Amino acid sequence: MSAPLIDIREAWKTYQVGEVLIPAVRGVSLTVSAGEFLAITGPSGSGKSTFMHLLGCLDRLSSGSYGFEGRRVHELSRRELARLRNQRIGFVFQSFNLLARTTIVDNVALPLIYQGVRRAERRRRAAEMLERVGLGDRLRHHSNQLSGGQQQRVAVARALVTRPGMLLADEPTGNLDSKTSTEIMGLFRTLNEQDGITVVVVTHEADIAAYARRHVAFRDGQLVQDRSGASAA
Amino acid sequence: MTPFIVLSESLRSLGKNKVRTALSVLGIVIGIAAVITMVAVGEGAKRRVEREIATLGDDWILVAYWGVQRGGARRQQGIPPTLTREDADAIERECSAVRAATPVNRISFQAVSAYGNYQTPVVGTRPAYFDIRRWRAIEGREFNHDDMRMLNKVCCMGTTVSRELFGAMNPVGQTVRINRVAFEVIGLLEPKGVGSDGRDNDDMILIPFTSFERYLAGREASGTLMAAARHDETLAVAKQQIRDLLRQRHRLPDDVDDDFRIFDRSLTMQANAESSRTFNALLTTIASISLLVGGVGIMNIMLVSVTERTREIGLRMAIGADGAIILVQFLWEAIVLCGMGGVFGFGLGWVVSRLVAWNYGWDTVISYWMAGVAIAFATGVGLFFGFYPAWRASKLDPIDALRYE
Incomplete structure (x- = not known):
């Protein structure tokens, strides 16, 4: 693919707190090609979370430009951003964010509701995706009946059910023990290597970042390091 | 979607x-x-x-005649004896909102039975009266057009009169003398109780209008007539039609007041x-x-x-x-x-x-x-x-x- 998946140039994000302007992201430029496995690291307060929100189209740039799959994201309205997130970006959160008292198949089908997909079709696609993450036998379970690792798998299935252009994971192993962390990161790697899904993981843990093939480090709102390294495992 | x-x-x-x-x-x-x-x-x-209201038959219209009012002084004119009869006929015939009309003549008499006597209003009217007041006999029957035509000496009475004259007996078949004329009681009317005007509805004897004129009223003419509106028409429309018709029949010029008055219970009801x-x-x-x-x-x-x-x-x-x-x-x-x-x-x-x-x-x-x-x-x-x-x-x-x- 010639055009990069992500093309961010001179991205600034400033927050106004009272009279004071606080720059959280200060002139970051980054390009990511389709099929990459990228880790964004940095200590807390480094601006990596803010940058992730920008990447995920949850927030808008104060200045600069953001191209995603050739679309000029910085010019889109709130509603258009919502549609872009719905169709092209899959989110995985630290705290899973599954709907309680809801079956996992309905949890996974949730993004499809906002695409207007019919119920039977939603169920079918959700079941298929749960199969892929190894939970095909528990479709009718409720999310609170599952372990943390299984819940995160459900979240991954939900993120992928719309066949997005990018999987964006924010501290995906933050609530998991090391064994299940390894499983989840292994799942990401499989999805990346076998299905060619672009994965961006935001983390502050070096051993989690080590699963990625490209590492980007943040400090004080700026990109201080960008290297493609051999993976740790 | x-x-x-x-x-x-x-x-x-x-x-x-x-x-x-x-x-x-x-x-x-x-x-x-x-x-x-x-x-x-x-x-x-x-x-x-x-x-x-419907069961009491309280939705009647009463037309009372009096003299023409002119210059503030009311001049009593004699009412021609035929007036109310003909007016009633005309109202029934020509007022589309009226379902029935009848002359009503009312004189108080001493009624005498074999058991006692009692002063009560005696009303001469046509069979239409029973429809207008939604009144029917619980014993015997109401009088009808045959009774009218043949000047039968028959009467219907309210329960109050019956009690005074016959006690607990069934009055039907008994005889009542009114003004020394013997009338056969053919019907006991259902009790209506005291009306919203405070008058005892059951204190009354009803006699066919023709018989009443012949045997009781003499030359005294009826001064009132009663009418009832059709079920699908309002009282107000019926009243207006009656008024227009009577003014026309009485040949009243526009600048002259009505020589009659129309009463109804609609105000109380309202x-x-x-x-x-x-x-x-x-x-x-x-x-x-x-x-x-x-x-x-x-x-x-x-x-x-x-x-x-x-x-x-x-x-x-x-x-x-x-x-x-x-x-x-x-x-x-x-x-x-x-x-x-x-x-x-x-x-x-x-x-x-x-x-x-x-x-x-x-x-x-x-x-x-x-x-x-x-x-x-x-x-x-x-x-x-x-x-x-x-x-x-x-x-x-x-x-x-x-x-x-």
Whole structure:
């Protein structure tokens, strides 16, 4: 693919707190090609979370430009951003964010509701995706009946059910023990290597970042390091 | 399309919290039930008054003749004996809103039976009178046109007269002497009790008009006639037609006052209906306030729900719901809550109305349009009180909402 998946140039994000302007992201430029496995690291307060929100189209740039799959994201309205997130970006959160008292198949089908997909079709696609993450036998379970690792798998299935252009994971192993962390990161790697899904993981843990093939480090709102390294495992 | 897909999401979130859903619906249920009961009782009371008026035959029109009024002084003119008969015929024939009319002559006589005597009004009239006053015989029969034509010496009497003259006996077949003329009692009329004007309706003897003229009235002419409106016409129309016709028949120029007056009970009826309507409106207002309180309850519970589900809202926004969809989802929840309240409230109101009817012997009327109105109104309450919480939810920032603890 010639055009990069992500093309961010001179991205600034400033927050106004009272009279004071606080720059959280200060002139970051980054390009990511389709099929990459990228880790964004940095200590807390480094601006990596803010940058992730920008990447995920949850927030808008104060200045600069953001191209995603050739679309000029910085010019889109709130509603258009919502549609872009719905169709092209899959989110995985630290705290899973599954709907309680809801079956996992309905949890996974949730993004499809906002695409207007019919119920039977939603169920079918959700079941298929749960199969892929190894939970095909528990479709009718409720999310609170599952372990943390299984819940995160459900979240991954939900993120992928719309066949997005990018999987964006924010501290995906933050609530998991090391064994299940390894499983989840292994799942990401499989999805990346076998299905060619672009994965961006935001983390502050070096051993989690080590699963990625490209590492980007943040400090004080700026990109201080960008290297493609051999993976740790 | 999407609003209806989101409806299933709303139903599911309501289903997740059944106890809370039930409790928040309760306020609306009680409010709607109160309104339904009040309206049912009010309708029942109205229906009852209407029925009483109808059974009492209180919807008559009375035309009384007097002299022409001129220059402030009323000059008594002799009424030609034929006048009321011909007027009554003309009214029946020409006034489309009138179903029956009859001359009525009323003179007080001493009535004598084998057992006693009693001073009572004796009324000469035509058989149409029984229709006009919706009066019928409970023993024997009413007099008819044959009795009129043949100048039969027959009479019908009210229960008061019967008691005075015959005690507990059945008067039918007995003889009453009125002005030394013997009349056979052919009918005992159903008791009507004391009318709204305070007069005892049952204290009266009725005699065919022709016989009355021949044997009792002599040359004394009837001064009144009575008429009744058709069921599908209002009293006012009938009165207007009668007035126009009589003015024309009496050849009254435009600048001359009527030589008759038309009375009816519509003013009293209206006043009664008005006061019961006012009272009922007051009760319904109070019931509506409880519905309002129910609505505020819904708003409160929706606000709690929005706060509690902030993270869920954040997630939904992150995976692609825009503000409008979130708004619609929460609005649906409020509408469904209140709509359910409307349905159950109607049911409860129906039950309570039945209990009231059964326990207090009141009439209550539940009409099915009220169900529609109740549900529509409850839904409106949901829309109104659900909007603010839903709007708050839709304005959340996805990032803040996701971080919310």
